[in-house]
Amino acid sequence: MSVSIEVENVSKVFSMHYHRTLKQLSVGMVKRQETSKTFQALTDVSFTVEQGEAVGLMGLNGSGKSTLLKLINGVMKPDVGTIRTRGRIAGLIATGAGFQPQLSGRDNLFLNAAILGMNEAETKAKFDEIVDFADIGEFLDTPVSHYSSGMYARLGFSIAVHVDADVFLADEVLAVGDRPFKQKCMAKMQEIRSQGTTIFYVSHAAASVESMCDRILVLESGNLNYDSKVVPDGSVQGGIRYLHYDEPETDAGDEVSSGVSARSDAALGADI
Numbered sequence: 001m002s003v004s005i006e007v008e009n010v011s012k013v014f015s016m017h018y019h020r021t022l023k024q025l026s027v028g029m030v031k032r033q034e035t036s037k038t039f040q041a042l043t044d045v046s047f048t049v050e051q052g053e054a055v056g057l058m059g060l061n062g063s064g065k066s067t068l069l070k071l072i073n074g075v076m077k078p079d080v081g082t083i084r085t086r087g088r089i090a091g092l093i094a095t096g097a098g099f100q101p102q103l104s105g106r107d108n109l110f111l112n113a114a115i116l117g118m119n120e121a122e123t124k125a126k127f128d129e130i131v132d133f134a135d136i137g138e139f140l141d142t143p144v145s146h147y148s149s150g151m152y153a154r155l156g157f158s159i160a161v162h163v164d165a166d167v168f169l170a171d172e173v174l175a176v177g178d179r180p181f182k183q184k185c186m187a188k189m190q191e192i193r194s195q196g197t198t199i200f201y202v203s204h205a206a207a208s209v210e211s212m213c214d215r216i217l218v219l220e221s222g223n224l225n226y227d228s229k230v231v232p233d234g235s236v237q238g239g240i241r242y243l244h245y246d247e248p249e250t251d252a253g254d255e256v257s258s259g260v261s262a263r264s265d266a267a268l269g270a271d272i
């Protein structure tokens, strides 16, 4: 098997600036206030993903999941360490990323497909399939600024998933879609997974990670603290337990709630 993603000793630090204008900055400096602070989003993260593996990335809010995805996608560079990827990478790392609000869905489809590496002929050949999957009807020729967040997600996901990619990155792509669309996306991701595409799937929905992935990584405050391939007797369920996402929620209605391990297959299919 060939290596698809190699992440070696990667760290990422962000700077947070407290003052927005030069005047505020100057006043802050005179008063000897702190003007900026650094934040360590990822610390010495290392792992390797083989071609065809389906990896779930979980962790609490702010644990560094999206940052790691952006580094793998190449939209950000690590401060320390190296990331190597093999083949074409596609995916949705933010709903509607790359969409131009004033352009129609149709124009954005061609633009977004080009950003993801598809040439015009390829996009034309897949156009009907992409539009059918997105199922946004007459809104295709409407500026995307008029779209609902679900429609943004439909079009964005549909374009990304129809790229012939070696690696598919998905960051909370299903968070805003309605249930029928989420189920369609899960089925499509299973399809590209069965064709040998590497899947890197970020989600807070434990059941969908359990049904989609054969490996789990758990980030905690920027540290990779659970890799089911590395820890003894590791498993996707083990990672979910490690994160306490298998425990019942006290409040009803949360999509990552209530005892994943105790659910029926039908319920698992719905928890996406």
Ligand SMILES: Nc1ncnc2c1ncn2[C@@H]1O[C@H](COP(=O)(O)OP(=O)(O)OP(=O)(O)O)[C@@H](O)[C@H]1O
Pocket (backbone or CB within 6 Å): 014, 015, 016, 039, 041, 059, 060, 061, 062, 063, 064, 065, 066, 067, 068
């Ligand atoms: N461009 C940035 N500048 C400063 N801080 C940032 C930047 N991007 C992310 N961060 C910080 O890095 C940390 C990790 O953010 P990240 O978006 O990777 O978390 P996450 O695990 O994806 O969270 P969530 O589950 O909420 O989506 C957060 O504390 C965030 O505030």
